[in-house]
Amino acid sequence: MNDRINDVQTLLFQDDGVIPNHPSLPVLLYKGVWAKDSSRAESLLNRNGWGNSWINGVFDYHHYHSNAHEVLAVVSGWVELILGGEHGQTVRLQAGDVVVLPAGTGHKRLSASLDFRIAGAYPGGMSYNTRTGDPGERPKVLREIQEVPIPDTDPVYGQEGPLLELWNQNKGIS
Numbered sequence: 552m553n554d555r556i557n558d559v560q561t562l563l564f565q566d567d568g569v570i571p572n573h574p575s576l577p578v579l580l581y582k583g584v585w586a587k588d589s590s591r592a593e594s595l596l597n598r599n600g601w602g603n604s605w606i607n608g609v610f611d612y613h614h615y616h617s618n619a620h621e622v623l624a625v626v627s628g629w630v631e632l633i634l635g636g637e638h639g640q641t642v643r644l645q646a647g648d649v650v651v652l653p654a655g656t657g658h659k660r661l662s663a664s665l666d667f668r669i670a671g672a673y674p675g676g677m678s679y680n681t682r683t684g685d686p687g688e689r690p691k692v693l694r695e696i697q698e699v700p701i702p703d704t705d706p707v708y709g710q711e712g713p714l715l716e717l718w719n720q721n722k723g724i725s
Contacts, residue, residue: 558584559713562642564635569684570615570657571693572635575721579651579714581707585624586647592624593670600704602676606668609660612683613637617655617692619679620699621671622706624649628667633659636684649707651714655696657684674702 561577564570585592593604601622609623613636629645636657644650652658673679682688701719705712 555708556713556716558582559717561717562634562640564639564656567636567638567657570613570636570639571617571655571689571696572615572657573653573655573696576620576653576701576718577721578634578653578656579717580642581649581651581713583647584649584707589624589626589646592626592649593672596622596624596670596672596706599706599709600702601672601674601706603678604670604672606670608663608667609658609669610681611660613657613659614681614683615655615657616652616679617682617688617695618699619673619677620654620702621652621656621673621679622649623652623658624670624672624706626668626670628664630663630667630669631661633657633661651706653718654699655692672706674704674706 560580563577564572625644625646625648627646631643633639633641705714
């Protein structure tokens with residue numbers, strides 16, 4: 552499993568006052584992991600215990616989910632996202648790339664190819680909300696983010712995968 556951890560990029564974002572991000576869990580970026588299977592991304596996520604899935608795009612405004620972690624797997628084309636809020640980090644994803652966003656992590660589509668499609672899913676098929684950083688949401692969402700449990704499976708590798716090791720070692724750090 553250690554070899555897989557070396558293939559995953561981690562990004563940790565601070566609360567910017569609008570987008571809370573997650574206080575201890577990093578974003579996980581699996582580049583090219585499903586390059587040959589990108590068209591099957593949704594079924595692969597489901598097989599690995601991540602459900603309530605969909606295939607579509609990514610909103611072109613900053614948003615996050617305070618009550619669920621989210622995985623996004625690029626099915627076709629490419630997308631440029633900003634993660635972590637207005638002053639976060641821009642990442643370019645292409646077919647076969649997978650990104651796992653801990654609860655509270657801001658994301659926004661900046662640009663995309665015409666053929667861009669992405670599969671999204673949630674651990675155990677959790678229901679998710681959509682938050683935009685409205686000040687009235689803040690006390691509730693900060694509590695919700697802390698209450699979201701670590702998933703039982705890695706969305707890419709299932710029962711054994713980098714998410715389990717990386718997130719469990721960061722649990723409780725804030």
